[in-house]
Amino acid sequence: MPSLSDNSADMDRLLRALSGTGTRPAVDYSLFQRVSRLLRQWDFSARCVLFQGGGQLELLDILDPRGESRALGVAVDLGTTRIVMRLVDLESRETLSETVMDNPQISLGSDILTRIHHAATDEGAEELKTLVCRGVDDGLETLCLQAGVSVQEVYIVAISGNTAMTHLFMGLPAEHIIREPYIPVTNTPGTHRASLFLEHTNPEGRVFFFPNIGSYFGGDLISGILFSGIHRQKETSLLVDVGTNAEVVLGNRDWLVGCAGAAGPALEGGVSSMGMTAGDGVIDRVRRDGDDFTVGTIGHLPPLGVCGSGFIDLAAVLFLTGMIDAKGKLVESACKGRYTMEHGLPALIVVPEETSGTGGAITVSQASLDSLIRSKAAMYTILETIVMKVGVGFGDLEKIHVAGTFGAYIDPESAISIGMIPDLDRNRYEKIGNSSLEGATLMLYGDRYMDEADAIRDRITYVELNVDQDFMIRFSGAKFIPHTDPDLFPTVTKK
Amino acid sequence: MPSLSDNSADMDRLLRALSGTGTRPAVDYSLFQRVSRLLRQWDFSARCVLFQGGGQLELLDILDPRGESRALGVAVDLGTTRIVMRLVDLESRETLSETVMDNPQISLGSDILTRIHHAATDEGAEELKTLVCRGVDDGLETLCLQAGVSVQEVYIVAISGNTAMTHLFMGLPAEHIIREPYIPVTNTPGTHRASLFLEHTNPEGRVFFFPNIGSYFGGDLISGILFSGIHRQKETSLLVDVGTNAEVVLGNRDWLVGCAGAAGPALEGGVSSMGMTAGDGVIDRVRRDGDDFTVGTIGHLPPLGVCGSGFIDLAAVLFLTGMIDAKGKLVESACKGRYTMEHGLPALIVVPEETSGTGGAITVSQASLDSLIRSKAAMYTILETIVMKVGVGFGDLEKIHVAGTFGAYIDPESAISIGMIPDLDRNRYEKIGNSSLEGATLMLYGDRYMDEADAIRDRITYVELNVDQDFMIRFSGAKFIPHTDPDLFPTVTKK
Numbered sequence: 001m002p003s004l005s006d007n008s009a010d011m012d013r014l015l016r017a018l019s020g021t022g023t024r025p026a027v028d029y030s031l032f033q034r035v036s037r038l039l040r041q042w043d044f045s046a047r048c049v050l051f052q053g054g055g056q057l058e059l060l061d062i063l064d065p066r067g068e069s070r071a072l073g074v075a076v077d078l079g080t081t082r083i084v085m086r087l088v089d090l091e092s093r094e095t096l097s098e099t100v101m102d103n104p105q106i107s108l109g110s111d112i113l114t115r116i117h118h119a120a121t122d123e124g125a126e127e128l129k130t131l132v133c134r135g136v137d138d139g140l141e142t143l144c145l146q147a148g149v150s151v152q153e154v155y156i157v158a159i160s161g162n163t164a165m166t167h168l169f170m171g172l173p174a175e176h177i178i179r180e181p182y183i184p185v186t187n188t189p190g191t192h193r194a195s196l197f198l199e200h201t202n203p204e205g206r207v208f209f210f211p212n213i214g215s216y217f218g219g220d221l222i223s224g225i226l227f228s229g230i231h232r233q234k235e236t237s238l239l240v241d242v243g244t245n246a247e248v249v250l251g252n253r254d255w256l257v258g259c260a261g262a263a264g265p266a267l268e269g270g271v272s273s274m275g276m277t278a279g280d281g282v283i284d285r286v287r288r289d290g291d292d293f294t295v296g297t298i299g300h301l302p303p304l305g306v307c308g309s310g311f312i313d314l315a316a317v318l319f320l321t322g323m324i325d326a327k328g329k330l331v332e333s334a335c336k337g338r339y340t341m342e343h344g345l346p347a348l349i350v351v352p353e354e355t356s357g358t359g360g361a362i363t364v365s366q367a368s369l370d371s372l373i374r375s376k377a378a379m380y381t382i383l384e385t386i387v388m389k390v391g392v393g394f395g396d397l398e399k400i401h402v403a404g405t406f407g408a409y410i411d412p413e414s415a416i417s418i419g420m421i422p423d424l425d426r427n428r429y430e431k432i433g434n435s436s437l438e439g440a441t442l443m444l445y446g447d448r449y450m451d452e453a454d455a456i457r458d459r460i461t462y463v464e465l466n467v468d469q470d471f472m473i474r475f476s477g478a479k480f481i482p483h484t485d486p487d488l489f490p491t492v493t494k495k
Numbered sequence: 496m497p498s499l500s501d502n503s504a505d506m507d508r509l510l511r512a513l514s515g516t517g518t519r520p521a522v523d524y525s526l527f528q529r530v531s532r533l534l535r536q537w538d539f540s541a542r543c544v545l546f547q548g549g550g551q552l553e554l555l556d557i558l559d560p561r562g563e564s565r566a567l568g569v570a571v572d573l574g575t576t577r578i579v580m581r582l583v584d585l586e587s588r589e590t591l592s593e594t595v596m597d598n599p600q601i602s603l604g605s606d607i608l609t610r611i612h613h614a615a616t617d618e619g620a621e622e623l624k625t626l627v628c629r630g631v632d633d634g635l636e637t638l639c640l641q642a643g644v645s646v647q648e649v650y651i652v653a654i655s656g657n658t659a660m661t662h663l664f665m666g667l668p669a670e671h672i673i674r675e676p677y678i679p680v681t682n683t684p685g686t687h688r689a690s691l692f693l694e695h696t697n698p699e700g701r702v703f704f705f706p707n708i709g710s711y712f713g714g715d716l717i718s719g720i721l722f723s724g725i726h727r728q729k730e731t732s733l734l735v736d737v738g739t740n741a742e743v744v745l746g747n748r749d750w751l752v753g754c755a756g757a758a759g760p761a762l763e764g765g766v767s768s769m770g771m772t773a774g775d776g777v778i779d780r781v782r783r784d785g786d787d788f789t790v791g792t793i794g795h796l797p798p799l800g801v802c803g804s805g806f807i808d809l810a811a812v813l814f815l816t817g818m819i820d821a822k823g824k825l826v827e828s829a830c831k832g833r834y835t836m837e838h839g840l841p842a843l844i845v846v847p848e849e850t851s852g853t854g855g856a857i858t859v860s861q862a863s864l865d866s867l868i869r870s871k872a873a874m875y876t877i878l879e880t881i882v883m884k885v886g887v888g889f890g891d892l893e894k895i896h897v898a899g900t901f902g903a904y905i906d907p908e909s910a911i912s913i914g915m916i917p918d919l920d921r922n923r924y925e926k927i928g929n930s931s932l933e934g935a936t937l938m939l940y941g942d943r944y945m946d947e948a949d950a951i952r953d954r955i956t957y958v959e960l961n962v963d964q965d966f967m968i969r970f971s972g973a974k975f976i977p978h979t980d981p982d983l984f985p986t987v988t989k990k
Contacts, residue, residue: 004676007709011681026551029687032667033620036680056521056551125528172527181499185531186506192524214502 001044010036018048018059025050025059028204038062049155051206052447053191060155060204072096072153073444074140074201077220077437078161078169079103080112083135084437087143088444090155095441096147104135105168112164113178119168120175129171133197136169140200151200157207160440162218163187166209169197182215187457208443208450211457216260221247223439225456226449228401228432231256235398238383240421241435242404246379249460250386256456259386259463281357282306283350284409286313291334293317295351302357306350306364309409314350314364315372316417319481320495323348326480328373330366376420377478383422384478385471389463394422403435416492419482423489496539505531513543513554520545520554523699533557544650546701547942548686555650555699567591567648568939569635569696572715572932573656573664574598575607578630579932582638583939585650590936591642599630600663607659608673614663615670624666628692631664635695646695652702655935657713658682661704664692677710682952703938703945706952711755716742718934720951721944723896723927726751730893733878735916736930737899741874744955745881745892751951754881754958776852777801778845779904781808786829788812790846797852801845801859804904809845809859810867811912814976815990818843821975823868825861871915872973878917879973880966884958889917898930911987914977918984 002008008016011032015024039046039062046062049071063069070089077084083103087096105128109115119125136157144151159169163184167174176183189212194205210219221241230237232253239249249258281304285296295310297303306314318324322334330346332339338349342365351362387394400421402410412429415421421429432438442449482489497503503511506527510519534541534557541557544566558564565584572579578598582591600623604610614620631652639646654664658679662669671678684707689700705714716736725732727748734744744753776799780791790805792798801809813819817829825841827834833844837860846857882889895916897905907924910916916924927933937944977984 002676002678007676007678009679009682009707009709010671012683015683024550027681027685029665029691032665032680032684036668036671036678055519170524170527173531176505176531181497181502183497183502183531184504185527186522187504188507188510189527190522196524212504214504 010039013044014039014046014048014062015059018050025057027059030204031059031061035062038064042066051156051191053206053208053450058206060206061202070149070153071155072149073156073158074143074154075437075440075444076136076139076157076159076161077223077434077440078132078136078159078165079220079436080162080165081106081110083132083139084434085136085139085143086437086441087147087149087154088441090444093445096149097143099139099142099146101135101139103165104131107131112162115168116164116174116178119173125168125171125173128168129197132169137198137200140198144200152202154201155205156444157194157198157201157205158210158440158443159207160210160220160223160436160443162220163212163215164218166212166219170209177215184212184215187212187214188454210440210443210453213258213457213460213462217247217258217460217462220436221249221258221260222453222456222460223437223443224401224403224432224435225249225256225439226442226453227435227438228403230399230401231452231456231459233398236392236396237399237401238387238397239401239403239432239435240383242379246382248382248386250390250392251460255390256460257386257390257463258460259382279307280304283310283314283362285411286310286317286350288317288320291321293321302355303351303362304357305362307409309411311364311368311372312376312410312418312420313414315369315376315481316414318348318369319418324369324481328369328479328481330369372418373479373481376415376418377475379420380422380478380483381471381475384474386463394424397424397428400424400429401432401435402429403432408433416489417482417495419478419480419489419492423482423491505534508539509534509541509543509557510554513545520552522554525699526554526556530557533559537561546651546686548701548703548945553701555701556697565644565648566650567644568651568653569638569649570932570935570939571631571634571652571654571656572718572929572935573627573631573654573660574715574931575657575660576601576605578627578634579929580631580634580638581932581936582642582644582649583936585939588940591644592638594634594637594641596630596634598660599626602626607657610663611659611669611673614668620663620666620668623663624692627664632693632695635693639695647697649696650700651939652689652693652696652700653705653935653938654702655705655715655718655931655938657715658707658710659713661707661714665704672710679707679710682707682709683949705935705938705948708753708952708955708957712742712753712955712957715931716744716753716755717948717951717955718932718938719896719898719927719930720744720751720934721937721948722930722933723898725894725896726947726951726954728893731887731891732894732896733882733892734896734898734930735874735878737874741877743877743881745885745887746955750885751955752881752885752958753955754877774802775799778805778809778857780906781805781812781845783812783815786816788816797850798846798857799852800857802904804906806859806863806867807871807913807915808906808909810864810871810976811909813843813864814913819864819976823864823974823976825864867913868974868976871910871913872970874915875917875973875978876966876970879969881958889919892919892923895919895924896927896930897924898927903928911984912977912990914973914975914984914987918977918986 045065047065049061051058051060073088073090075086084100086098108118119128172185189209191206191208194201194207210223212218224241228239230239236252241247247260280299281301282298283295283303283306284298286293340347340349346366347363349361349363353361356362416423477484482492486493540560542560544556546553546555568583568585570581579595581593600610603613614623667680684704686701686703689696689702705718707713719736723734725734731747736742742755775794776796777793778790778798778801779793781788835842835844840861842858842860844856844858848856851857911918972979977987981988
């Protein structure tokens with residue numbers, strides 16, 4: 001309490017009480033305006049909301065020590081297609097609510113390239129920024145409504161996205177990302193005032209962006225590594241996250257090697273003519289039934305289409321039943337009644353008109369199958385390449401963390417059957433879900449994780465696959481099912 | 496230059512080039528938006544505007560390496576009555592322009608107390624903030640117009656004011672400053688975005704406030720110490736700054752003791768009924784002429800009134816000619832035709848009606864003289880008290896730095912004659928001008944001075960004069976001219 005013998009200023013008294021945290025925090029202007037009134041109202045006692053970011057400890061707010069107001073944070077997985085958000089209590093670490101939405105930038109282009117070109121036009125970057133920021137802002141409101149809390153209680157928003165999405169969220173010109181020599185505006189976007197982007201946070205809220213490694217290797221993967229913990233383990237493990245690109249990291253507590261490459265559109269819905277985003281009525285499981293197969297749909301509803309994981313299941317079954325050959329080509333004799341022609345090209349009837357939910361037959365074209373083969377080959381080659389680069393074998397891997405939508409829904413058995421992922425003991429595969437969101441959530445819990453994210457960024461050796469010649473040779477070998485070298489897939493050969 | 500083998504991001508490349516400065520600077524959002532375009536426009540070369548404040552190095556802007564745009568700073572001496580501003584080039588340290596204005600808060604109260612009470616009303620603090628900020632903003636525009644530069648080139652504004660004026664500039668509730676136990680909102684207001692207060696700076700500009708020691712000992716004096724350099728000298732010196740309060744610091748490179756006390760209104764114009772702010776036609780010099788005296792005015796114009804320094808000259812002459820006695824009372828017989836009565840009380844005609852510039856006689860009342868005696872007694876007692884506190888004598892002082900308007904215009908001979916300042920070798924007195932403005936100017940030139948200002952603040956032992964009983968006893972002795980103990984003023988006694 002202030003007295004004549006201890007008449008230091010209100011703010012200095014508060015900061016002195018916080019001196020246990022080491023460095024003296026920076027204080028925002030608005031708090032100077034409120035501190036004297038609030039400290040007197042609360043008998044010179046307060047709970048403090050501190051934020052450590054970018055080397056500077058900041059005192060964001062003070063709360064009634066007896067009150068119920070909380071300090072909350074929001075983790076954002078900023079995907080090209082989808083945005084997933086989670087509201088947490090920063091003290092108890094309890095998840096209060098979650099929400100998912102389409103990335104509103106889709107209205108200006110479903111793929112990254114279109115958006116980057118749009119960002120290069122007058123006002124384009126600002127337009128894209130506004131779209132996504134409004135979306136996230138609505139998400140913040142939704143999260144708070146669901147949890148019955150005030151947006152004033154949200155002090156930190158941690159955003160994990162790939163390099164392009166981070167740039168487009170920030171309203172930065174991103175055109176140099178896609179032109180040789182592929183230069184982002186920044187790989188360390190850091191911490192900013194949330195009010196530059198969002199309205200539905202505390203006025204002193206901060207937004208933190210994950211660092212990137214380069215144009216093709218974004219903060220979402222650093223977030224994933226942070227969550228997987230492979231950078232803390234003695235044993236070597238692998239992390240694979242398949243979205244629009246396949247991103248792979250190999251390493252342990254001593255070293256990390258990362259690479260990213262195009263895995264093809266067949267693995268993510270919305271781009272391929274037949275691949276759908278997972279949803280009610282979508283075929284996500286295909287099971288062998290003798291020489292034929294049966295399908296399962298989400299919500300057990302009449303089938304509407306096939307999603308990525310269903311497509312991989314389907315390809316595995318087609319191969320095991322002989323309906324496609326080792327090159328992925330439809331074998332008319334084995335397909336029997338399922339064989340048809342569309343636009344002059346072979347196709348497979350997955351669900352006939354009678355049992356389909358669309359009113360027409362659900363088919364898979366040879367072109368789609370060819371595309372899947374290229375995708376699976378790319379996936380395997382990426383994994384093979386990174387493992388070979390560092391001189392370890394697949395057998396040396398302690399764990400393979402499979403992240404993302406791909407990881408959550410795919411059946412490793414099917415993926416191994418078509419030679420997409422290595423033929424290892426199934427329990428070495430670990431599904432870690434939306435690791436980008438999970439890493440962003442960790443980030444909300446303190447600067448230890450921020451330092452870890454920076455350390456991961458500084459430690460990763462990035463292998464640029466696009467400029468590697470050997471890649472194409474290995475890619476050719478992987479375009480067979482399961483592979484030109486069957487010894488690599490002993491359990492598949494046995495089947 | 497970016498290449499495939501060195502494809503780090505634009506901002507990271509820039510920060511890497513700055514790594515010689517030690518810590519990695521924080522970067523403001525708006526610079527992210529511009530960096531890629533500007534670096535390409537300037538062939539990946541740039542001049543950088545860096546700011547070190549509050550423990551965090553910040554990159555504020557980048558400038559064309561071949562262009563003429565400059566980084567400028569503005570020093571502000573934020574007085575209760577007057578605001579003095581100076582525009583400098585941060586690189587060449589050249590002064591480009593200066594301006595002086597009345598503090599626009601005067602419209603809500605000429606004295607600090609009235610303003611502090613006003614600040615405690617609804618919207619009062621905001622109203623006071625707006626007034627002074629608009630004034631300083633206009634000053635910024637004036638300075639830039641005078642120097643032919645753009646306000647966009649102003650990156651730092653350093654503000655040196657007393658504790659109350661700093662609070663009222665920041666729009667902070669200041670009422671606890673004047674109530675026991677005299678608690679400011681903050682003694683370390685630190686660095687903020689200039690845009691919170693001012694419009695006429697670069698959008699990324701920063702404003703820095705000098706730290707305070709306490710309610711009555713403000714940043715203006717810390718600024719003065721910084722400029723005087725007494726904190727760096729081996730020998731003990733004294734710094735005295737008389738404004739509304741008399742502020743005194745005694746010390747050397749090993750220790751600093753400071754105190755502040757009311758010196759009375761007679762020393763600053765505008766408050767006393769006859770004391771005027773220095774300006775054309777104001778009597779600033781009074782010279783003895785046998786048993787009488789003659790006056791000199793600023794601009795040699797017909798006299799309009801007497802300012803503080805002229806008043807001290809006058810009192811000295813009145814004492815030496817016997818027109819006032821040792822108690823400061825007018826002696827009718829010695830005053831002769833200059834003696835008159837006003838409102839039933841004795842007064843002295845300084846300038847008769849015929850030669851005055853006002854159309855009426857210029858007089859000094861006994862009440863004003865009594866007030867001056869109290870002021871000079873307070874001044875001397877403050878100096879005596881602080882010197883006694885630390886156990887040194889006036890004779891031990893290497894220098895007495897006299898700052899402020901008082902210091903600039905006062906004749907030490909006259910001030911010694913009336914016993915206002917100690918009777919020391921005249922060349923130990925050094926006029927250092929507006930030391931608050933000079934210190935603020937130094938502050939613009941780097942964090943070394945910021946650290947020094949913090950160190951000065953941390954090192955000063957503050958002596959609260961108001962609560963010292965001995966003070967009143969010494970004060971009584973000093974209410975005589977020159978003093979009850981004439982041995983303290985040997986050169987005056989000789990005259």
